[in-house]
Amino acid sequence: MSDNQNTPKLIHWADMTADRIIKQKGDKEGYVLASGITPSGVVHFGNFREVITVDLVARALRERGKKVRFIFSWDDYDTFRKVPLNLPKQEELKKYMYQPIVDTPDPFGEHESYAAHHEKAFEAQLAKMGIEVEPIYQAKKYRAGDYKEDIKLALNKRKEIRDILNQYRSEPYGDEYFPISVYCEEHKTDKTTVTGWDGESKITYKHNETGYEGVIDLNTTSLVKLPWRVDWPMRWAFEKVDFEPGGKDHSSQGGSYTTAKDIVKIFGWDTPVYLQYDFVSIKGLGGKMSSSKGNLVTVNDVLKVYEPEMIRWIFASYKSNVDFAVSFDLDVVKTYEDFDRQERLAYGVEAGAEKKVEMAKRVLELSQIGEMPKECPFQPSFRHLCNLLQINDGDIAKTRSEYANDIKNARDERRFVERSTCALYWLENHAPEEFKFKVNEQKPAQDLSAGATNFLSSLASYMESSAFDAITEDKELHEKIYELIHASEIEPAEAFKALYGALISKERGPKLAGFILTIGKERVLKLIK
CATH class of the missing domain: 3.40.50 (Rossmann fold)
Structure with a gap:
């Protein structure tokens, strides 16, 4: 666009x-x-x-x-x-x-x-x-030996790497520091301490828990790995990275990005453009x-x-x-x-x-x-869709019939299927109880005042008339409901409670006029007549 x-x-x-x-x-x-x-x-x-x-x-x-x-x-x-x-x-x-x-x-x-x-x-x-x-x-890269020369470089530049890291350490590394970890050839774990490097290919190490001592050759082993703070900048150089973002934890002063900016120079590359997320x-x-x-x-x-x-x-x-x-x-x-x-x-x-x-x-x-649609896709209101799905007892196919004239192409169809599937899942797993309802199948027993009983009876009579069949907008029914409430001489809250109780056995629910029209004349009359 x-x-x-x-x-x-x-x-x-x-x-x-x-x-x-x-x-x-x-x-x-x-x-x-x-x-x-x-x-x-x-x-x-x-x-x-x-x-x-x-x-x-x-x-x-x-x-x-x-x-x-x-x-x-x-x-x-x-x-x-x-x-x-x-x-x-x-x-x-x-x-x-x-x-x-x-x-x-x-x-x-x-x-x-x-x-x-x-x-x-x-x-x-x-x-x-x-x-x-x-x-x-x-793992494939290390085991294929792709990083062997970089590991050798890190070992030969270990004092420079150590000094970079020590700028931000409360307990500085000493001469014992080696920028590698070794998986023990005998015991398989990395609970080891590197004890020596001959400057060419041989590494000596000790397994901390058993005392096992080993010698490995970088030219033939794949048991050596660089630690994160060295591995990250090494790979920037190896892959010629131009951009990589990092989380807030890496981005803080003295974090891995701070040290990587200096260590990457040892590997002959510049720091990638960075973005904190x-x-x-x-x-x-x-x-x-x-x-x-x-x-x-x-x-x-x-x-x-x-x-x-x-x-x-x-x-x-x-x-x-x-x-x-x-x-x-x-x-x-x-x-x-x-x-x-x-x-x-x-x-x-x-x-x-x-x-x-x-x-x-x-x-x-x-x-x-995929490609951006040329026209705005169909937008079924999520709130209304939730209501329709509940009215139709979670039947997506039945609910689709309400939108038959709105779904005009494959993108609209995908929007309806994805959104209705999401809405149904949300209703069943995450929606708050006050948002959920089920339309009653039988008229529930309610302890109603004479005024509330008269209101429901008047509404049923109106819905059986041709005037109800002629309604085209929610607003018309909304006004008629208030007219019937006034005629029954009760407060709106009492009337709504009685009507919601009859329809869904709750004290409140979706806006009544649209709700009644969506449920349909036959189902509503069965519950209030």
Whole structure:
């Protein structure tokens, strides 16, 4: 929707970051953008922020005619340090503690390893979100010997690396420091201490728990790994990375980004353009997401409540360094309403200030999975859709008949199916009790005053008349209900309580006029006559 696809307006942080990359790294044909994570457990929704941040910037670069290599590093050669509480075979997994994650078996028996189980799950979720990455499995890289020369360089420059790290350490490293960890060839774990390096290829080490002493040759072993603070800048240089964001924890003074900026020079590369992103929380479920604790929410979990374009839209709507919460509670309704409003602004269906319209357009462009529709897609109100689904006892096919004239193409159909499926799941799992209802099948017993009984009787008589059949708008019935309440000489609150009680056995519910018209004459009369 931009005037010139190769030069989008500089109104969104993704576009500004893309231009910053081109300016700082030179106007090249292509750029390398990076992201990654350790598959220590189920990859949760909070981790998704880093990936979507890179994807949004990648899109902005491609729109500028640039080629983008989006690499995603799986740090599966990291150590398995903690067994997440939500996984089966806890005792079996504990046997592999302090060994490489990639060598830990899949407790579900579905993949070749624990690491692969979590990697494949997250990659499938990224595909649902319209994100394509080039996965790099670090265990394969280390075991293929791809980093041997870099490890040798780090060992020969260990004092320089140590001095960089010591600037930010309360307890400085001494001469005993080596920028590597070793997996013991005898006991498989990394509970080892490096005791020597001959300057060429030989490393001596000691297993801390057993006292076993070993000598390994970097030219023939794959048991050596760089620690995170050295490994990260080494890979920047190895992959020629131009951009990689980092979380608030990495970005603080003295954090891994601070030291990586200096260490990367040892490997002959410049610091990639950097962007800090803040944390994402979940509202309405409670608890901070943690892979090791197992109390987490995944992209798949959020997709059960929100359409995929909406999830992209939520992230694209916030600056990367702003924290926010994704709601599972009643605010889900508001989120859908906000998205629909912004979509209408973007398509010109609703008027707005020029700057707001331009931003709505850009955010919506970045939110698309596939080609952007030329016209505003069908927008079934989430609140009304929830009501219709409950009136129709959760039957999506029946509910669709209410929208038959509004669904005009495949995109509209997808919108209806995704939104109604999300609404039904939300109603069944997360909606507050006051939002939920079930239309009664039989007239319930109620202890009503004479006035309330007279009101329901008058309403039933009216609904049996031709005047009711002629109603075309909610407003007409709304006014008639108040007329009947006044005639029955009772307070509106008493009348509403009696009517809601008859319809759904609750004291309140959806707006009555529209509710009655949607339920239908026959079902309502059966309950109030």
